[in-house]
Each structure stands twice: as structure tokens, then as C-alpha cells.
Amino acid sequence: MPVAGNPLLSVKIYLSVAFFIVPERAIFEQDKSIYNRMKTILITGGAGFIGSHVVHLFVNKYPAYKIVNLDKLTYAGNLANLKDIENLPNYEFVKGDIVDSKFMLKLFEEKQFDGVIHLAAETHVDRSISNPTEFVFTNVIGTVNLLNAAKHIWKDHYEGKRFYHISTDEVYGTLGATGMFTEETGYDPHSPYSASKASSDHFVHAYHDTFGLPSVVSNCSNNYGSYQFPEKLIPLFINNIQNNKPLPVYGKGENVRDWLWVEDHARAIDIIFHKGKNGETYNIGGHNEWKNIDLIRAMCRIMDRKLGRPIGESEKLITFIKDRAGHDLRYAIDSAKLQHELGWAPSLQFEEGLEKTIDWYLENEEWLHNVTSGDYQKYYEEQYVKR
Ligand code: NAD
Ligand code: TYD
Numbered sequence: 001m002p003v004a005g006n007p008l009l010s011v012k013i014y015l016s017v018a019f020f021i022v023p024e025r026a027i028f029e030q031d032k033s034i035y036n037r038m039k040t041i042l043i044t045g046g047a048g049f050i051g052s053h054v055v056h057l058f059v060n061k062y063p064a065y066k067i068v069n070l071d072k073l074t075y076a077g078n079l080a081n082l083k084d085i086e087n088l089p090n091y092e093f094v095k096g097d098i099v100d101s102k103f104m105l106k107l108f109e110e111k112q113f114d115g116v117i118h119l120a121a122e123t124h125v126d127r128s129i130s131n132p133t134e135f136v137f138t139n140v141i142g143t144v145n146l147l148n149a150a151k152h153i154w155k156d157h158y159e160g161k162r163f164y165h166i167s168t169d170e171v172y173g174t175l176g177a178t179g180m181f182t183e184e185t186g187y188d189p190h191s192p193y194s195a196s197k198a199s200s201d202h203f204v205h206a207y208h209d210t211f212g213l214p215s216v217v218s219n220c221s222n223n224y225g226s227y228q229f230p231e232k233l234i235p236l237f238i239n240n241i242q243n244n245k246p247l248p249v250y251g252k253g254e255n256v257r258d259w260l261w262v263e264d265h266a267r268a269i270d271i272i273f274h275k276g277k278n279g280e281t282y283n284i285g286g287h288n289e290w291k292n293i294d295l296i297r298a299m300c301r302i303m304d305r306k307l308g309r310p311i312g313e314s315e316k317l318i319t320f321i322k323d324r325a326g327h328d329l330r331y332a333i334d335s336a337k338l339q340h341e342l343g344w345a346p347s348l349q350f351e352e353g354l355e356k357t358i359d360w361y362l363e364n365e366e367w368l369h370n371v372t373s374g375d376y377q378k379y380y381e382e383q384y385v386k387r
Contacts, residue, residue, distance in 0.1 A: 040066045042113045044098055044146065045120030047077035049228040050166070053266040054117060055082060059091045061270070066090050068111055071120065072097045078371055081227045098142035101149075108149040117273060118146055119166045121200075124231055125193045129325055132192035139196035140203070147207045147215075156212070163215040164273050165204040169258070169285065170194035171219060174328035181219075182334045183281045190326045201281075208279045216276040218268065220284040221333045224353065225262030226360040229371060233257075234354075237296060238361045239368060241303045241314045251323035253293030256330040260286035261353040264346045271342050282342070285333025288350045293318075298351075302358055 045051040046069030071077045122135045172181040173188030189195040207213040228235045268284045300314035338344045
């Protein structure tokens with residue numbers, strides 16, 4: 001009998017093909033019940049930096065999932081990040097604002113999502129200092145709207161459902177010279193950004209504890225890699241070095257960040273989404289602490305080599321400026337729980353990741369030009385509005 005005439009047989013063949021091409025198929029094999037039930041997954045903020053890596057991973061790795069990417073396309077959202085997958089049958093883009101509760105509820109009712117991976121947020125600390133209110137709307141109200149919509153459509157039938165909230169290590173505040181953030185560290189946010197993320201984390205935990213909503217939260221350290229908007233340290237400085245512009249170092253450059261390769265974060269999200277325990281928090285970090293000024297000097301050296309400049313040339317661009325208000329001194333994440341309980345580990349050495357990242361920005365000058373000039377908005381209009 002032809003496959004087309006037998007839907008069960010075609011599903012079986014589709015699944016075998018899916019399993020064959022999926023390298024980490026163990027997750028499915030260990031818990032096929034989740035696989036059978038979790039069909040339509042909402043990823044919010046999928047046009048942003050980390051979101052676009054998560055969308056890529058899920059769309060390519062799980063052909064049997066329908067991935068719906070909901071994004072407002074703020075300055076940080078860019079559909080060019082997803083060009084290679086935009087026509088795949090298991091991917092759909094929806095433009096929308098998580099702050100619009102009616103719109104979100106309607107979308108949840110229409111799509112009947114089985115899972116939510118929530119990344120949409122305002123994310124830049126400096127912007128949160130100049131405009132804190134926007135962070136409250138998107139990060140707090142937006143998250144509560146999603147929780148309400150999930151609670152509404154799941155109506156206490158929570159089996160096989162999951163709400164996964166992506167958060168930051170910045171909720172823990174700042175460390176001195178020693179120590180690390182664990183899942184037990186108390187929240188002590190200092191910037192409006194981290195305060196808004198802390199608040200949203202609390203709401204997710206509250207919906208779990210009060211309503212039994214099946215939810216999980218992860219708190220990750222600073223990410224780096226391709227598709228990051230050039231307002232954050234690493235892409236901003238790559239861009240400035242290339243264009244011989246000053247490198248504005250806040251204070252004395254002594255603040256320490258723990259850098260993680262964005263694709264390692266996306267892999268952690270995949271593992272936590274499928275294997276994490278409801279009600280739990282998982283810390284994700286690179287065990288890779290760098291003082292800002294050391295990282296900046298390392299970037300300058302690599303860029304000198306790649307741009308054929310005399311060694312030491314780009315360092316001359318370093319300009320110390322007034323410190324960021326409320327600037328957290330040091331972040332360091334202890335990810336032992338995730339490593340031991342769920343078997344995740346970072347895959348890339350920082351030196352290799354930094355080289356790869358610099359290469360990507362140098363090879364994707366047009367992407368960098370478009371995001372800095374705002375031209376990528378035209379792409380969206382041509383792709384969706386004018387059609
Ligand atoms: P980003 O700023 O690059 O992207 C955010 C995305 O959210 C954009 O595509 C934007 O258009 C979308 N968005 C913003 N407001 C929205 C709204 N109201 N409705 C719908 N979509 C909206 O952010 P990122 O760096 O990719 O961070 C993603 C998530 O990961 C955030 O929740 C952030 O707090 C968290 N996080 C980031 C880092 C990091 O180093 N970048 C580290 C830990 C955790
Ligand atoms: P950033 O990339 O904004 O991430 P976060 O503040 O969320 O950690 O900044 C990383 C570090 O680099 C932080 O200590 C602030 C510092 N920084 C500068 O010194 N100059 C800059 O222009 C920027 C954007 C950041």
C-alpha cells in the first residue's frame with residue numbers, strides 16, 4: 001500500500017527518518033511520552049540573539065515539532081537571523097507583542113501550544129537605566145501574560161505541558177572576589193534590567209507553587225556568539241575595532257563576567273526543556289571568568305592579527321569612561337546541578353569561541369551594517385507586509 005494512503009505508516013516512517021537524522025535522539029528514546037504529546041511549541045523572542053539559536057536548534061533537530069516563533073521585532077529582533085529556516089514546514093513566524101494580553105490569549109487558544117520557551121525580553125542593562133518602564137512592561141507584564149495564557153488553555157490539564165522561562169544570573173546581584181552563584185543564592189538585583197528579570201522569575205515560581213503550572217527556570221551567565229546586537233560588549237567592540245572607533249570601557253574595566261558560547265546555552269535549553277524537573281531552577285554558566293579589560297585586550301590582539309594591523313594598534317582605541325551606574329562587579333555561575341543531574345557541559349574553549357565569533361562578525365559585515373542602520377526592518381516588510 002502506498003505510504004500516502006496509510007497515515008499511520010507515514011507517521012512511522014517520518015519518525016524513523018526524524019530519529020535517524022537527529023544526533024541526540026536519546027532524549028526522545030528515553031521519554032517517548034513527552035515526544036508523543038509535545039507537538040506545538042511557542043518560542044518567544046526567537047528573532048533575537050539567543051532566541052534565533054534556540055529556534056535553529058529546535059527546528060532542525062525536531063522535525064516533528066511545530067515551532068512557532070513569536071517576536072515583536074524590536075530593534076533587537078531580526079528575521080535575517082532565521083533566513084535559512086524560514087520556509088521549513090515545521091516553522092512559523094508570528095509578529096506580536098507579549099504585553100498585549102488579548103492578542104497572546106487568542107494566539108494560545110488558536111495554536112493550543114504544548115510547550116513554551118520564553119526568551120522575549122528587553123535585555124540591555126544600559127537601556128534599562130535610561131528607560132526602566134519598558135523593562136517592566138515587557139519583562140514583567142509580558143511574562144505574566146504568557147503565564148496567564150498557558151494557565152488558561154491548559155486548564156489544570158498539565159500532563160506533558162511545560163512553561164520554560166529563560167533568565168539571567170544577574171538576578172543574584174554581584175559577587176566579591178570569590179564565590180559563585182548557586183541555585184540557592186538569594187536574589188539581589190541591582191539594575192532595572194535584573195530587577196525586572198528577578199520579578200518575572202518570581203512570578204513563574206509563584207504560578208508553579210500556587211496553580212501547579214508545570215514550569216522550569218534557568219539562569220545563565222553572559223552569552224557571546226553570532227547574531228548578537230552590537231550594543232553588548234563583544235559585538236560592539238568588534239565593530240568599533242574594525243571601524244577604528246574608541247572602545248568605551250566603563251570604569252577601570254575591572255568588572256568580571258562569566259562568558260558562555262551561545263550554542264552551548266541553546267543546548268542547555270534543549271536539555272532542560274525536555275529533562276528538567278518542574279518547579280526547579282538550573283544555573284547555566286561557562287566556568288569562564290574574564291575581567292573586562294583582559295577580554296578587551298585579547299580581542300584587540302586577535303583583531304590586529306585578522307586585520308593585518310601591527311600588534312598593539314587596536315589597543316590604542318581603549319578609552320576609559322565614567323562607570324555604569326550600579327555596575328555589578330563580578331558574576332560567576334556554578335552549573336554543577338545542570339552538569340550532574342542533566343548531563344550538560346560547555347563544549348567550546350573560550351579562545352576558540354572568541355576567534356569564531358570575531359570571524360563571524362568580520363564575514364557578516366552586511367548583517368552588522370543592516371542591524372546598525374535599521375535596514376533589516378525593510379526585510380520584514382518585503383517578506384510579510386507587502387506579500
Ligand atoms: P535580545 O535582546 O537579543 O532579543 C530579545 C528578543 O525579544 C528580540 O527578538 C525582541 O524583538 C524580542 N522582544 C522584545 N520585547 C518583546 C515583546 N514585548 N514581545 C515580543 N517580543 C519581544 O535578547 P537575548 O540576549 O537573546 O536574550 C534572550 C533571553 O535570554 C532574555 O530573556 C534574557 O534576559 C536572557 N539572557 C540573556 C543573556 C545574554 O547574555 N544575552 C544571558 C542570560 C539570559
Ligand atoms: P554587557 O555586554 O552590556 O552585558 P552585562 O552588562 O549584561 O553583563 O556588558 C558586559 C560588561 O562590559 C559589563 O561589565 C559592562 C562592560 N561594558 C563596557 O565596559 N563598555 C561598554 O560599552 C559595554 C556595552 C559594556
